[in-house]
Amino acid sequence: MGQPGFFDLDEHYQRLSENGDPLVKLAALIDFEAFRPKLATALKRSDGSKGGRPPYDPVLMFKVLILQTLYTLSDDATEFQIRDRLSFMRFLGLGFEDAVPDAKTVWLFREQLTRAGAIEDLFAAFDTWLKGKGYLAMSGQIIDASIIAAPRQRNTDAEKAALREGKIPDEWAVKPKKLAQKDRDARWTLKRAKARAAKADGTKAKVEIAVPVFGYKTHVSIDRKYGFVRRFTVTSAAAHDGAQLANVLDPANTASDVWADTAYRSKANEAHLAKHGRRSKIHFRRQPGLDLTPSQRKANRARSKVRSGVETVFAAQKHRFGLFVRTIGLARARTKIGLANLAYNLKRFLWIETRLVAA
Known part of the structure; x- marks a missing residue:
């Protein structure tokens, strides 16, 4: 068997394209050069005059992180x-003769972005690019949060108490290697879920259960018109959803309506929305000892139909991307989850553009 030549490779690429390689469309529709200025600022790369092996192109490395997330x-x-x-190599613009970033290089690049706090700037750069394409944040916004699991920490009660107080347990302080492997920012919380429980007559009924989960929480705001994530923040899993409304509220949305579930219903949030010219579409919450009025129940049903749109984001990230925080610390979790939000927007843009062409 002879060595494959240029035309053999070209034929392979052609067949990949004919079979619907999604990375071809992604590379064609997204201008990844739009990220270069933010990457250059974050990385503060030299011109290579100091010697040593020149670094990989930052846009190439950024595309590697996108592949990793997707x-x-x-x-x-x-x-x-x-x-x-071959599809990955073509997406990255690499040939057989080109050097491929190794695992350590990928880790170091992501770590550089984390230390520079660059993920928010990169996310904002793509949002600006979207708006330049005509995808303005329109028709109001939907706010919600979801827990992103992380590896469970096997800590003693004393260690947990110290962490809650913002302290480092004494045993960890004298063991740097152990300390480096401990996530001091992730927290336990209870996640409500539905289950079927057997009744005395043998039938099953839906009951609400509380499942303990350890990790972080992603808080997002999406625009109702296109479904892009427009703002996000990351906290420990124990953080209250409603306390993050001000941090994810998108001031650029052209409409005033804001949808959210009952976790966001509070006097402080209602006042914040009113102060910033926003109209609350937050679900009504039943007061202790009182039922919702018929009009409130009707309003909640109507709001649920709109608010459910945000679940598409979390479903895509958890099921398609397999989002799980295996890094240590809030800063790295923010980069990990921020990349997932950015990757979701890339895929969302690809889906919308493909539908427009098909129509």
Whole structure:
């Protein structure tokens, strides 16, 4: 068997395109160069005159992180898949003769972005690019939060108490290696879920249960018109949803309506919305000992139909992207979740543009 030539490779690429390689459309529709200024600012790269191996192109490395997020890859798996898959190589603009970033390089690049706090700027850069394409935040916004699980920490009660007080447990302080492997920012919380419980007559009824979960929480605001994530923040899983409304409220949305569930219903949030010219579409909450009025129940049903649109974001990230925080600390979790929000917007843009062409 002879060595594959240029035309053999070209034929492989052509067949990949004919079979619907999604990365071809992604590369064609997204101007990844729009991220270069923010990447350059964050990385503060030199011109290479100091010697040593020149760094990989920052846009190429950023695209590597996008691939990693879209396909749920570890750093080692990312290196392997780039070497193994022609579709990845073409997306990154790499040839067989080009060097491929190894797992350590991928980790270091992501770590540089984390230390620079760059994910918010990169996310905002794409939002600006979207608006330049005519995708303004319109028709109001939907706010919600979702828990993103992390590896459970096996801590003693004393260690948990110290962490809640913002302290480092004494045993960890004298063991730097152990301390480096402990996530001091993630927290436990209870997640409400539905289950079917057996009744005495043998039938099953839906009951509400509380499931303990350890990790972080992503808070987002999406625009109702297009469904893009416009603002986000990341906290521990124990943070209250309603306390983050002001942090994710998008002032650029052209409409005043704001939808959210009952966790966001408070006098402080209602006052904040009114102060900023926003109209509350937050679900009504039943007061202790009182039922909702018929008009409130009717309003909640109507609001649920709109508010449910935000679940598309969380479903895509958890099921398609397999979002799970395996890093340590809030800063790294913010980068991880921020990349997932950005990757979701990239895929959302691709989906909308494809539908427009088909129509």
